[in-house]
Amino acid sequence: MKVVIVLYALISARAYAASINTGSVEADYETIVVGLGAAGTTAAATLTQAGVRVLALEAMDRVGGRVHTVPFGGGVVEMGAEWIHGTSPSRTYDLATKNGVKLIEQDENTEVYSSDGSRANSSLISELVIQAVGAINEHSDVNESIGEFLTRKLKEYLKEHYPDVLQDKEFLAEVFNLLDQGIGSNEGSSSWNDVTTKGQYQELNGHQYVSWGRNGYKTLFDILLNKYNNGSGLPSLTINLKSEVIKISYSDDPKQKVSVTTADGAVYTADNVIVTVSLGVLKAKHTELFSQPLPQAKLTAIDKISMGVLGKIIFLFPEHWWGKTEDTICFFWKADDRRNVSDEDAWLLKTSWISTPMGSNNALTFWTSGDTAKMVEAIPEDVVKRKLMSLIRRFMGKDVEIPDPIAMTRTTWFHNPYTRGSYTYDNLLTPQYPTARVDLGAPITDSAGNPRVLFAGEATDPQHFSTVHGATDTGHREATRLLERRSG
Numbered sequence: 001m002k003v004v005i006v007l008y009a010l011i012s013a014r015a016y017a018a019s020i021n022t023g024s025v026e027a028d029y030e031t032i033v034v035g036l037g038a039a040g041t042t043a044a045a046t047l048t049q050a051g052v053r054v055l056a057l058e059a060m061d062r063v064g065g066r067v068h069t070v071p072f073g074g075g076v077v078e079m080g081a082e083w084i085h086g087t088s089p090s091r092t093y094d095l096a097t098k099n100g101v102k103l104i105e106q107d108e109n110t111e112v113y114s115s116d117g118s119r120a121n122s123s124l125i126s127e128l129v130i131q132a133v134g135a136i137n138e139h140s141d142v143n144e145s146i147g148e149f150l151t152r153k154l155k156e157y158l159k160e161h162y163p164d165v166l167q168d169k170e171f172l173a174e175v176f177n178l179l180d181q182g183i184g185s186n187e188g189s190s191s192w193n194d195v196t197t198k199g200q201y202q203e204l205n206g207h208q209y210v211s212w213g214r215n216g217y218k219t220l221f222d223i224l225l226n227k228y229n230n231g232s233g234l235p236s237l238t239i240n241l242k243s244e245v246i247k248i249s250y251s252d253d254p255k256q257k258v259s260v261t262t263a264d265g266a267v268y269t270a271d272n273v274i275v276t277v278s279l280g281v282l283k284a285k286h287t288e289l290f291s292q293p294l295p296q297a298k299l300t301a302i303d304k305i306s307m308g309v310l311g312k313i314i315f316l317f318p319e320h321w322w323g324k325t326e327d328t329i330c331f332f333w334k335a336d337d338r339r340n341v342s343d344e345d346a347w348l349l350k351t352s353w354i355s356t357p358m359g360s361n362n363a364l365t366f367w368t369s370g371d372t373a374k375m376v377e378a379i380p381e382d383v384v385k386r387k388l389m390s391l392i393r394r395f396m397g398k399d400v401e402i403p404d405p406i407a408m409t410r411t412t413w414f415h416n417p418y419t420r421g422s423y424t425y426d427n428l429l430t431p432q433y434p435t436a437r438v439d440l441g442a443p444i445t446d447s448a449g450n451p452r453v454l455f456a457g458e459a460t461d462p463q464h465f466s467t468v469h470g471a472t473d474t475g476h477r478e479a480t481r482l483l484e485r486r487s488g
């Protein structure tokens with residue numbers, strides 16, 4: 001008994017030392033939240049505000065997870081989530097507007113540059129991109145890849161409107177290459193042939209690209225934790241950063257507590273735990289993270305749902321030398337130029353989409369996805385910088401002197417052990433496993449039916465996965481699950 005008390009005292013002392021709150025640390029927690037991304041922070045805040053004693057354990061040295069706003073060039077850039085996709089019904093959007101945060105609706109317009117420096121065919125390519133975006137939003141009852149679907153749709157469109165273009169195989173191949181990457185930038189997929197037309201994602205109503213501008217997406221976390229506008233925080237919530245959870249032990253005995261061990265050897269106990277780590281982390285770690293094998297339905301879900309990778313490489317320039325901030329820029333390779341690109345530089349052929357972040361007017365973001373994003377994460381920074389600058393000068397430098405960038409930053413979501421990817425997407429297996437996301441989010445209960453190990457996070461939202469608003473909703477869902485039992 002004495003040993004237990006000493007251990008408990010040590011743990012409490014450590015928890016207090018690492019805590020970013022100044023409030024008192026409760027030795028006994030009702031709920032432990034693992035991970036402080038959008039899901040975990042929403043869950044922790046919702047429970048704390050309802051009077052539940054919560055300990056939140058986050059492996060990284062910051063709150064936010066796959067939302068990460070960083071200062072850049074007098075403004076900010078988003079290393080992770082950039083936009084609120086849709087405004088109604090959206091807890092995320094409502095939190096921003098109710099707190100008076102100025103949001104920016106970013107319109108989509110595509111400017112096309114060719115590898116010979118010309119703007120040839122620019123309007124036709126933009127038209128085909130618009131056609132493709134429209135076609136994706138059509139409901140499909142057939143499980144086929146987006147690649148096959150869009151290839152067919154665009155060929156039909158060209159046959160009707162531009163029959164001559166249909167004969168230009170090289171031009172078509174480049175259009176499809178561009179659209180493949182466009183799908184990648186949405187899904188994090190390596191190929192548009194990996195993504196199903198029969199996905200379960202449902203768009204919210206309203207504008208699909210709402211930016212937090214210079215406030216940054218991190219503002220959402222300030223609001224959730226009651227720090228925005230000089231808020232007093234949530235003093236009764238204990239947050240331990242740099243606390244990687246390595247073991248979650250539970251049993252079906254209603255009398256037993258759940259215990260959670262962190263990498264520094266601390267052991268915390270509680271009535272229940274909400275696990276919000278990404279699907280990438282679950283895929284890599286679930287066998288060692290949990291004290292017993294997870295239920296089969298959950299294992300199937302972990303196996304069958306895909307984790308995509310989206311990457312950004314962001315340059316800061318001394319001035320804004322390109323077109324309008326809102327425009328998306330895309331690079332269209334001429335077949336002859338493409339043939340001259342070496343195998344070593346093939347990733348440049350898949351880095352064709354560029355945009356200006358709304359929080360930093362003099363910055364440009366290059367987007368990568370899937371296997372290309374994974375590979376680019378591992379290329380030395382100076383090489384990435386040199387190659388991308390020659391790419392951008394080739395496509396955009398005909399009529400303008402492009403200055404050297406004065407700063408560069410880039411993402412490593414795939415190599416980050418606490419994310420292991422960017423977000424999930426629906427693959428061709430989705431129709432075969434229609435309940436996978438619900439199964440992933442289902443709580444594990446004890447023999448009396450009490451939820452003991454609960455799951456939240458974007459991957460567990462059947463209709464709004466891959467987003468911050470979806471992740472936020474799942475955190476709220478699991479907090480509500482516990483609160484309803486508490487009051488009932």
Ligand SMILES: Cc1cc2nc3c(=O)[nH]c(=O)nc-3n(C[C@H](O)[C@H](O)[C@H](O)COP(=O)(O)OP(=O)(O)OC[C@H]3O[C@@H](n4cnc5c(N)ncnc54)[C@H](O)[C@@H]3O)c2cc1C
Nearest residue numbers: 035037038039059065066081082083245457458467468471
């Ligand atoms: C590049 C990029 C662009 C994106 N763009 C958008 C966008 O424009 N709009 C949009 O809505 N969404 C976007 N997303 C997706 C969005 O960011 C995510 O869906 C959402 O943030 C996920 O939140 P989460 O709480 O489910 O997971 P996470 O944010 O991953 O939170 C889980 C937390 O658990 C922690 N953790 C992991 N393992 C452990 C452990 N063992 N112990 C303790 N803690 C642990 C992690 O460090 C992390 O903080 C983007 C994501 C990326 C990467």
